[in-house]
Protein backbone atom coordinates (compact mmCIF):
# COMPACT_ATOMS: atom_id res chain seq x y z
CA UNK A 186 0.00 0.00 0.00
CA UNK A 187 1.40 3.36 -0.91
CA UNK A 188 1.00 6.18 1.57
CA UNK A 189 1.25 9.86 0.87
CA UNK A 190 4.54 9.96 2.77
CA UNK A 191 6.18 7.23 0.71
CA UNK A 192 5.00 8.88 -2.51
CA UNK A 193 6.77 12.03 -1.45
CA UNK A 194 10.03 10.24 -0.74
CA UNK A 195 10.44 7.59 -3.41
CA UNK A 196 13.53 5.43 -3.12
CA UNK A 197 16.31 6.63 -5.41
CA UNK A 198 16.27 4.49 -8.56
CA UNK A 199 19.43 2.50 -9.14
CA UNK A 200 21.72 3.93 -11.82
CA UNK A 201 20.80 2.50 -15.24
CA UNK A 202 22.20 -0.97 -15.83
CA UNK A 203 23.64 -1.19 -12.31
CA UNK A 204 22.28 -4.67 -11.59
CA UNK A 205 23.19 -5.96 -15.06
CA UNK A 206 26.74 -4.70 -14.54
CA UNK A 207 26.91 -6.31 -11.10
CA UNK A 208 25.68 -9.67 -12.41
CA UNK A 209 28.06 -9.54 -15.36
CA UNK A 210 30.98 -8.91 -13.00
CA UNK A 211 29.94 -11.95 -10.94
CA UNK A 212 29.37 -14.08 -14.05
CA UNK A 213 32.72 -13.39 -15.71
CA UNK A 214 34.85 -15.57 -13.41
CA UNK A 215 32.12 -18.26 -13.33
CA UNK A 216 30.98 -18.62 -16.97
CA UNK A 217 33.23 -18.30 -20.06
CA UNK A 218 32.67 -14.74 -21.24
CA UNK A 219 30.01 -14.41 -18.57
CA UNK A 220 27.41 -16.24 -20.69
CA UNK A 221 26.18 -19.68 -21.72
CA UNK A 222 26.10 -18.94 -25.47
CA UNK A 223 28.33 -16.42 -27.25
CA UNK A 224 26.00 -13.90 -28.99
CA UNK A 225 24.34 -13.05 -25.67
CA UNK A 226 27.52 -11.32 -24.55
CA UNK A 227 26.79 -8.55 -27.13
CA UNK A 228 30.50 -8.19 -27.91
CA UNK A 229 29.74 -7.81 -31.64
CA UNK A 230 27.98 -4.54 -30.88
CA UNK A 231 30.59 -3.37 -28.41
CA UNK A 232 28.68 -3.45 -25.16
CA UNK A 233 28.08 -5.59 -22.09
CA UNK A 234 25.24 -8.12 -21.91
CA UNK A 235 21.80 -7.28 -20.56
CA UNK A 236 20.55 -9.60 -17.82
CA UNK A 237 16.88 -10.40 -18.21
CA UNK A 238 14.43 -10.49 -15.32
CA UNK A 239 11.35 -11.54 -17.27
CA UNK A 240 9.40 -11.38 -20.51
CA UNK A 241 5.83 -10.24 -21.17
CA UNK A 242 4.35 -10.70 -24.63
CA UNK A 243 6.65 -8.86 -27.04
CA UNK A 244 8.61 -7.19 -24.25
CA UNK A 245 11.74 -8.01 -22.27
CA UNK A 246 12.23 -6.48 -18.86
CA UNK A 247 15.84 -6.41 -17.68
CA UNK A 248 17.08 -6.66 -14.10
CA UNK A 249 17.32 -2.86 -13.94
CA UNK A 250 13.66 -2.45 -14.85
CA UNK A 251 14.22 -1.29 -18.45
CA UNK A 252 11.61 -2.49 -20.96
CA UNK A 253 12.45 -3.38 -24.54
CA UNK A 254 10.42 -4.48 -27.55
CA UNK A 255 12.13 -7.82 -28.09
CA UNK A 256 13.09 -8.91 -31.63
CA UNK A 257 15.29 -11.77 -30.51
CA UNK A 258 12.53 -13.78 -28.85
CA UNK A 259 15.05 -16.37 -27.67
CA UNK A 260 16.47 -16.48 -31.24
CA UNK A 261 13.29 -17.83 -32.76
CA UNK A 262 11.38 -20.21 -30.48
CA UNK A 263 8.97 -17.61 -29.06
CA UNK A 264 6.66 -17.19 -32.03
CA UNK A 265 3.84 -16.39 -29.58
CA UNK A 266 5.97 -14.01 -27.51
CA UNK A 267 7.00 -14.39 -23.87
CA UNK A 268 5.01 -16.26 -21.24
CA UNK A 269 1.97 -16.88 -23.43
CA UNK A 270 -0.63 -17.89 -20.80
CA UNK A 271 -1.80 -21.02 -22.66
CA UNK A 272 1.76 -22.25 -23.19
CA UNK A 273 2.69 -21.54 -19.57
CA UNK A 274 -0.38 -23.48 -18.45
CA UNK A 275 0.42 -26.42 -20.74
CA UNK A 276 3.95 -26.60 -19.30
CA UNK A 277 2.88 -26.32 -15.68
CA UNK A 278 0.12 -28.90 -16.17
CA UNK A 279 2.71 -31.26 -17.65
CA UNK A 280 5.20 -30.52 -14.86
CA UNK A 281 2.63 -31.43 -12.22
CA UNK A 282 2.49 -34.93 -13.71
CA UNK A 283 6.26 -35.43 -13.57
CA UNK A 284 9.07 -33.74 -15.47
CA UNK A 285 10.76 -36.69 -17.18
CA UNK A 286 10.30 -40.44 -17.32
CA UNK A 287 12.74 -41.88 -19.84
CA UNK A 288 9.71 -43.74 -21.17
CA UNK A 289 7.22 -42.91 -23.91
CA UNK A 290 4.34 -40.51 -23.16
CA UNK A 291 1.10 -39.74 -25.08
CA UNK A 292 2.15 -36.15 -25.89
CA UNK A 293 5.09 -37.13 -28.06
CA UNK A 294 2.89 -39.28 -30.29
CA UNK A 295 0.53 -36.33 -30.72
CA UNK A 296 3.40 -33.95 -31.46
CA UNK A 297 4.88 -36.36 -34.01
CA UNK A 298 1.48 -36.61 -35.74
CA UNK A 299 1.20 -32.81 -35.78
CA UNK A 300 4.67 -32.44 -37.33
CA UNK A 301 3.95 -35.10 -39.96
CA UNK A 302 0.67 -33.35 -40.82
CA UNK A 303 2.44 -30.02 -41.36
CA UNK A 304 5.85 -30.73 -42.88
CA UNK A 305 5.63 -32.14 -46.43
CA UNK A 306 8.85 -34.20 -46.34
CA UNK A 307 8.28 -35.78 -42.93
CA UNK A 308 6.62 -39.18 -42.52
CA UNK A 309 8.48 -40.12 -39.34
CA UNK A 310 10.26 -38.04 -36.76
CA UNK A 311 12.77 -38.43 -33.91
CA UNK A 312 12.92 -35.80 -31.17
CA UNK A 313 16.16 -34.47 -29.72
CA UNK A 314 16.91 -31.72 -27.20
CA UNK A 315 18.76 -29.25 -29.45
CA UNK A 316 19.10 -28.34 -33.10
CA UNK A 317 22.79 -29.21 -32.95
CA UNK A 318 21.94 -32.72 -31.85
CA UNK A 319 19.30 -33.06 -34.57
CA UNK A 320 21.80 -31.97 -37.24
CA UNK A 321 24.44 -34.36 -35.97
CA UNK A 322 21.94 -37.22 -36.04
CA UNK A 323 20.60 -36.37 -39.52
CA UNK A 324 24.16 -36.35 -40.90
CA UNK A 325 24.84 -39.75 -39.32
CA UNK A 326 21.69 -41.11 -40.95
CA UNK A 327 22.60 -39.59 -44.34
CA UNK A 328 26.06 -41.17 -44.15
CA UNK A 329 24.59 -44.53 -43.17
CA UNK A 330 21.99 -44.40 -45.94
CA UNK A 331 24.45 -43.46 -48.71
CA UNK A 332 27.63 -45.15 -47.50
CA UNK A 333 29.42 -41.86 -48.20
CA UNK A 334 31.12 -39.35 -45.89
CA UNK A 335 31.35 -35.93 -47.53
CA UNK A 336 28.76 -33.27 -46.73
CA UNK A 337 28.19 -30.14 -48.79
CA UNK A 338 27.20 -27.02 -46.89
CA UNK A 339 26.98 -23.34 -47.72
CA UNK A 340 29.29 -20.61 -46.50
CA UNK A 341 27.67 -18.59 -43.75
CA UNK A 342 25.05 -21.24 -43.00
CA UNK A 343 24.83 -22.39 -39.39
CA UNK A 344 23.62 -25.84 -38.45
CA UNK A 345 24.59 -25.88 -34.79
CA UNK A 346 28.08 -26.40 -33.42
CA UNK A 347 28.55 -29.83 -35.00
CA UNK A 348 32.31 -30.41 -35.46
CA UNK A 349 32.35 -31.03 -39.18
CA UNK A 350 30.03 -28.13 -39.98
CA UNK A 351 32.12 -25.56 -38.17
CA UNK A 352 33.99 -25.13 -41.41
CA UNK A 353 34.06 -22.12 -43.65
CA UNK A 354 34.95 -21.43 -47.23
CA UNK A 355 37.67 -19.39 -48.73
CA UNK A 356 36.15 -17.13 -51.33
CA UNK A 357 34.55 -17.82 -54.66
CA UNK A 358 34.96 -21.49 -55.40
CA UNK A 359 33.99 -24.58 -53.51
CA UNK A 360 36.65 -25.41 -50.99
CA UNK A 361 37.27 -28.27 -48.67
CA UNK A 362 36.50 -27.01 -45.21
CA UNK A 363 39.15 -25.82 -42.85
CA UNK A 364 38.22 -25.87 -39.17
CA UNK A 365 36.59 -22.60 -38.07
CA UNK A 366 37.33 -23.36 -34.42
CA UNK A 367 40.28 -24.85 -32.58
CA UNK A 368 39.37 -28.31 -31.37
CA UNK A 369 37.63 -29.37 -34.58
CA UNK A 370 39.59 -32.30 -36.06
CA UNK A 371 40.96 -31.56 -39.52
CA UNK A 372 39.45 -34.81 -40.75
CA UNK A 373 35.97 -33.68 -39.66
CA UNK A 374 36.30 -30.36 -41.45
CA UNK A 375 37.83 -31.98 -44.54
CA UNK A 376 34.71 -34.08 -45.02
CA UNK A 377 32.79 -30.82 -45.42
CA UNK A 378 32.63 -29.14 -48.81
CA UNK A 379 31.74 -25.47 -48.60
CA UNK A 380 30.05 -23.62 -51.46
CA UNK A 381 28.88 -19.98 -51.59
CA UNK A 382 25.10 -19.63 -51.21
CA UNK A 383 23.23 -18.76 -54.41
CA UNK A 384 26.28 -19.71 -56.53
CA UNK A 385 24.86 -22.06 -59.17
CA UNK A 386 28.18 -22.71 -60.93
CA UNK A 387 30.03 -23.58 -57.73
CA UNK A 388 27.20 -25.90 -56.70
CA UNK A 389 27.20 -27.69 -60.05
CA UNK A 390 31.00 -28.00 -60.01
CA UNK A 391 31.09 -29.36 -56.47
CA UNK A 392 28.27 -31.84 -57.10
CA UNK A 393 30.09 -33.06 -60.23
CA UNK A 394 33.35 -33.48 -58.36
CA UNK A 395 32.54 -34.98 -54.94
CA UNK A 396 30.57 -38.06 -53.93
CA UNK A 397 28.33 -36.59 -51.29
CA UNK A 398 26.31 -38.15 -48.48
CA UNK A 399 24.23 -35.00 -48.25
CA UNK A 400 23.71 -31.43 -49.24
CA UNK A 401 22.64 -29.56 -46.11
CA UNK A 402 21.09 -26.11 -46.41
CA UNK A 403 19.02 -23.62 -44.51
CA UNK A 404 16.40 -23.09 -47.23
CA UNK A 405 16.17 -19.41 -46.19
CA UNK A 406 19.55 -18.89 -44.55
CA UNK A 407 19.12 -16.68 -41.50
CA UNK A 408 22.48 -17.05 -39.74
CA UNK A 409 24.37 -14.64 -42.01
CA UNK A 410 21.46 -12.28 -41.72
CA UNK A 411 18.46 -13.32 -43.82
CA UNK A 412 19.63 -14.23 -47.33
CA UNK A 413 16.75 -15.81 -49.28
CA UNK A 414 17.53 -18.12 -52.19
CA UNK A 415 17.52 -16.61 -55.66
CA UNK A 416 14.72 -17.92 -57.90
CA UNK A 417 15.39 -21.53 -58.85
CA UNK A 418 18.23 -22.10 -56.38
CA UNK A 419 16.30 -24.45 -54.07
CA UNK A 420 15.10 -26.39 -57.14
CA UNK A 421 18.73 -26.65 -58.24
CA UNK A 422 19.66 -28.07 -54.84
CA UNK A 423 17.08 -30.82 -55.30
CA UNK A 424 18.24 -31.54 -58.84
CA UNK A 425 21.95 -31.62 -57.95
CA UNK A 426 21.38 -33.83 -54.90
CA UNK A 427 19.53 -36.34 -57.11
CA UNK A 428 22.19 -36.13 -59.81
CA UNK A 429 24.89 -36.76 -57.23
CA UNK A 430 23.13 -39.52 -55.30
CA UNK A 431 23.23 -37.37 -52.17
CA UNK A 432 20.38 -36.77 -49.74
CA UNK A 433 19.02 -33.24 -49.55
CA UNK A 434 18.71 -32.06 -45.95
CA UNK A 435 16.84 -28.86 -45.14
CA UNK A 436 17.77 -27.32 -41.83
CA UNK A 437 14.47 -25.69 -40.92
CA UNK A 438 15.41 -25.01 -37.31
CA UNK A 439 14.57 -21.34 -37.91
CA UNK A 440 12.18 -21.49 -40.88
CA UNK A 441 10.17 -24.50 -39.68
CA UNK A 442 6.63 -23.61 -38.52
CA UNK A 443 7.56 -19.92 -38.99
CA UNK A 444 7.64 -18.90 -42.66
CA UNK A 445 4.66 -21.22 -43.35
CA UNK A 446 2.90 -24.04 -41.46
CA UNK A 447 5.28 -26.58 -43.02
CA UNK A 448 8.32 -24.29 -43.24
CA UNK A 449 10.24 -23.18 -46.31
CA UNK A 450 9.60 -26.50 -48.07
CA UNK A 451 5.89 -25.81 -47.75
CA UNK A 452 6.33 -22.35 -49.31
CA UNK A 453 8.73 -23.42 -52.07
CA UNK A 454 7.41 -26.94 -52.67
CA UNK A 455 11.00 -28.13 -52.92
CA UNK A 456 10.90 -31.30 -50.84
CA UNK A 457 14.06 -32.49 -49.07
CA UNK A 458 14.85 -36.07 -48.02
CA UNK A 459 15.45 -35.14 -44.39
CA UNK A 460 14.38 -32.10 -42.38
CA UNK A 461 15.96 -30.69 -39.23
CA UNK A 462 13.61 -28.83 -36.90
CA UNK A 463 14.06 -26.90 -33.66
CA UNK A 464 13.29 -23.56 -32.01
CA UNK A 465 9.51 -23.05 -32.60
CA UNK A 466 8.94 -26.80 -32.18
CA UNK A 467 9.86 -26.54 -28.49
CA UNK A 468 7.85 -23.39 -27.80
CA UNK A 469 10.71 -21.99 -25.68
CA UNK A 470 11.69 -25.25 -24.02
CA UNK A 471 14.58 -27.43 -25.19
CA UNK A 472 13.28 -29.52 -28.10
CA UNK A 473 14.33 -30.24 -31.66
CA UNK A 474 13.77 -33.04 -34.14
CA UNK A 475 14.73 -34.59 -37.43
CA UNK A 476 12.47 -36.41 -39.79
CA UNK A 477 11.92 -37.63 -43.31
CA UNK A 478 10.68 -40.49 -45.43
CA UNK A 479 9.72 -43.63 -43.56
CA UNK A 480 12.28 -45.86 -45.28
CA UNK A 481 15.09 -43.51 -44.21
CA UNK A 482 13.85 -42.92 -40.68
CA UNK A 483 13.38 -46.65 -40.10
CA UNK A 484 17.17 -46.91 -40.21
CA UNK A 485 17.18 -45.21 -36.77
CA UNK A 486 17.52 -47.47 -33.69
CA UNK A 487 15.65 -49.41 -32.45
CA UNK A 488 13.76 -49.75 -35.77
CA UNK A 489 17.12 -49.91 -37.55
CA UNK A 490 20.87 -49.99 -37.07
CA UNK A 491 21.79 -46.29 -36.86
CA UNK A 492 22.27 -45.47 -33.20
CA UNK A 493 20.91 -42.27 -31.71
CA UNK A 494 19.45 -41.63 -28.26
CA UNK A 495 18.81 -38.96 -25.63
CA UNK A 496 17.95 -38.96 -21.92
CA UNK A 497 15.62 -35.96 -22.26
CA UNK A 498 14.49 -36.52 -25.88
CA UNK A 499 10.76 -35.96 -26.20
CA UNK A 500 10.73 -34.41 -22.71
CA UNK A 501 7.09 -34.05 -21.60
CA UNK A 502 7.39 -30.35 -20.69
CA UNK A 503 9.01 -29.48 -24.01
CA UNK A 504 6.48 -31.60 -25.89
CA UNK A 505 3.59 -29.86 -24.10
CA UNK A 506 5.03 -26.43 -24.97
CA UNK A 507 5.63 -27.49 -28.58
CA UNK A 508 2.16 -28.96 -29.02
CA UNK A 509 0.43 -25.88 -27.61
CA UNK A 510 2.65 -23.63 -29.74
CA UNK A 511 1.69 -25.50 -32.92
CA UNK A 512 -1.97 -25.66 -31.92
CA UNK A 513 -2.01 -21.84 -31.67
CA UNK A 514 -0.40 -21.56 -35.12
CA UNK A 515 -3.46 -21.64 -37.37
CA UNK A 516 -3.97 -19.97 -40.76
CA UNK A 517 -4.94 -16.68 -39.10
CA UNK A 518 -1.72 -16.68 -37.08
CA UNK A 519 0.41 -17.05 -40.21
CA UNK A 520 -1.49 -14.25 -41.95
CA UNK A 521 -0.99 -12.03 -38.89
CA UNK A 522 2.72 -12.80 -38.59
CA UNK A 523 3.22 -12.11 -42.31
CA UNK A 524 1.41 -8.78 -41.99
CA UNK A 525 3.39 -7.77 -38.88
CA UNK A 526 6.65 -8.63 -40.63
CA UNK A 527 5.64 -6.60 -43.65
CA UNK A 528 4.63 -3.58 -41.53
CA UNK A 529 7.94 -3.78 -39.72
CA UNK A 530 10.06 -4.32 -42.84
CA UNK A 531 8.35 -1.54 -44.82
CA UNK A 532 8.54 0.75 -41.80
CA UNK A 533 12.25 0.05 -41.39
CA UNK A 534 12.77 0.85 -45.09
CA UNK A 535 11.05 4.17 -44.45
CA UNK A 536 13.14 4.68 -41.30
CA UNK A 537 16.28 4.18 -43.39
CA UNK A 538 15.12 7.00 -45.69
CA UNK A 539 13.86 9.26 -42.91
CA UNK A 540 16.96 8.66 -40.80
CA UNK A 541 19.28 9.56 -43.69
CA UNK A 542 20.61 6.09 -44.51
CA UNK A 543 19.08 5.53 -47.95
CA UNK A 544 21.66 3.88 -50.20
CA UNK A 545 23.70 2.69 -47.18
CA UNK A 546 21.30 0.18 -45.61
CA UNK A 547 18.44 -2.03 -46.74
CA UNK A 548 16.00 -4.60 -45.40
CA UNK A 549 15.66 -8.25 -46.46
CA UNK A 550 12.46 -9.97 -45.34
CA UNK A 551 10.28 -13.06 -45.65
CA UNK A 552 7.20 -13.72 -43.50
CA UNK A 553 8.39 -14.02 -39.89
CA UNK A 554 12.02 -12.97 -40.48
CA UNK A 555 13.99 -9.90 -41.50
CA UNK A 556 17.46 -8.38 -41.44
CA UNK A 557 18.60 -4.77 -41.73
CA UNK A 558 21.83 -4.98 -43.72
CA UNK A 559 24.19 -1.99 -43.56
CA UNK A 560 25.09 -2.16 -47.22
CA UNK A 561 23.65 -0.60 -50.37
CA UNK A 562 23.30 -3.68 -52.54
CA UNK A 563 21.24 -6.76 -51.90
CA UNK A 564 23.07 -9.48 -49.98
CA UNK A 565 23.22 -12.73 -51.96
CA UNK A 566 25.84 -14.68 -50.00
CA UNK A 567 28.11 -14.70 -46.98
CA UNK A 568 30.82 -12.59 -48.64
CA UNK A 569 28.23 -9.83 -49.21
CA UNK A 570 27.00 -10.09 -45.63
CA UNK A 571 30.56 -9.93 -44.32
CA UNK A 572 31.11 -6.76 -46.38
CA UNK A 573 28.39 -4.88 -44.46
CA UNK A 574 29.32 -1.89 -42.31
CA UNK A 575 29.30 -3.81 -39.04
CA UNK A 576 30.47 -0.82 -37.01
CA UNK A 577 27.42 1.11 -38.18
CA UNK A 578 25.19 -1.88 -37.39
CA UNK A 579 26.70 -2.03 -33.90
CA UNK A 580 26.18 1.70 -33.33
CA UNK A 581 22.58 1.43 -34.54
CA UNK A 582 21.90 -1.52 -32.20
CA UNK A 583 23.32 0.37 -29.23
CA UNK A 584 21.13 3.34 -30.19
CA UNK A 585 18.07 1.06 -30.44
CA UNK A 586 18.73 -0.47 -27.03
CA UNK A 587 18.97 3.03 -25.56
CA UNK A 588 15.52 3.67 -27.06
CA UNK A 589 13.81 0.53 -25.76
CA UNK A 590 14.20 -1.83 -28.70
CA UNK A 591 16.16 -5.08 -28.38
CA UNK A 592 17.57 -6.16 -31.78
CA UNK A 593 19.78 -9.17 -32.48
CA UNK A 594 23.25 -8.07 -31.44
CA UNK A 595 24.94 -9.13 -34.69
CA UNK A 596 24.71 -8.21 -38.35
CA UNK A 597 24.63 -11.95 -39.03
CA UNK A 598 21.36 -12.71 -37.23
CA UNK A 599 17.73 -12.24 -38.19
CA UNK A 600 15.00 -10.34 -36.35
CA UNK A 601 12.23 -12.57 -35.03
CA UNK A 602 8.91 -10.72 -34.93
CA UNK A 603 6.25 -12.69 -33.06
CA UNK A 604 2.48 -12.84 -32.83
CA UNK A 605 2.76 -10.79 -29.64
CA UNK A 606 4.12 -7.80 -31.59
CA UNK A 607 1.05 -5.62 -32.14
CA UNK A 608 0.82 -2.44 -34.20
CA UNK A 609 1.63 -0.25 -31.20
CA UNK A 610 4.86 -2.20 -30.61
CA UNK A 611 5.78 -1.91 -34.28
CA UNK A 612 5.13 1.84 -34.19
CA UNK A 613 7.32 2.27 -31.11
CA UNK A 614 10.00 0.26 -32.87
CA UNK A 615 9.88 2.37 -36.01
CA UNK A 616 10.06 5.65 -34.11
CA UNK A 617 13.10 4.33 -32.23
CA UNK A 618 14.66 3.01 -35.44
CA UNK A 619 14.32 6.35 -37.25
CA UNK A 620 15.78 8.23 -34.29
CA UNK A 621 18.59 5.67 -34.01
CA UNK A 622 19.53 6.07 -37.69
CA UNK A 623 19.61 9.85 -37.30
CA UNK A 624 21.61 9.60 -34.06
CA UNK A 625 24.37 7.38 -35.40
CA UNK A 626 24.86 9.69 -38.35
CA UNK A 627 24.84 12.79 -36.16
CA UNK A 628 27.60 11.50 -33.91
CA UNK A 629 29.59 10.21 -36.86
CA UNK A 630 29.74 6.63 -35.64
CA UNK A 631 28.09 5.25 -38.75
CA UNK A 632 29.49 7.48 -41.45
Ligand SMILES: *Cc1c(COP(=O)(O)O)cnc(C)c1O
Nearest residue numbers: 315316317343344345436438439
Ligand atom coordinates in the same frame (compact mmCIF):
# COMPACT_ATOMS: atom_id res chain seq x y z
C1 LIG B 1 19.81 -22.40 -33.90
C2 LIG B 1 20.12 -23.21 -35.10
C3 LIG B 1 20.65 -24.51 -35.00
C4 LIG B 1 21.12 -25.08 -33.71
O1 LIG B 1 20.11 -25.27 -32.78
P1 LIG B 1 20.51 -25.36 -31.22
O2 LIG B 1 19.21 -25.75 -30.56
O3 LIG B 1 21.00 -24.00 -30.84
O4 LIG B 1 21.56 -26.39 -31.08
C5 LIG B 1 20.76 -25.26 -36.15
N1 LIG B 1 20.40 -24.76 -37.35
C6 LIG B 1 19.91 -23.52 -37.48
C7 LIG B 1 19.49 -23.03 -38.83
C8 LIG B 1 19.78 -22.69 -36.37
O5 LIG B 1 19.36 -21.44 -36.52
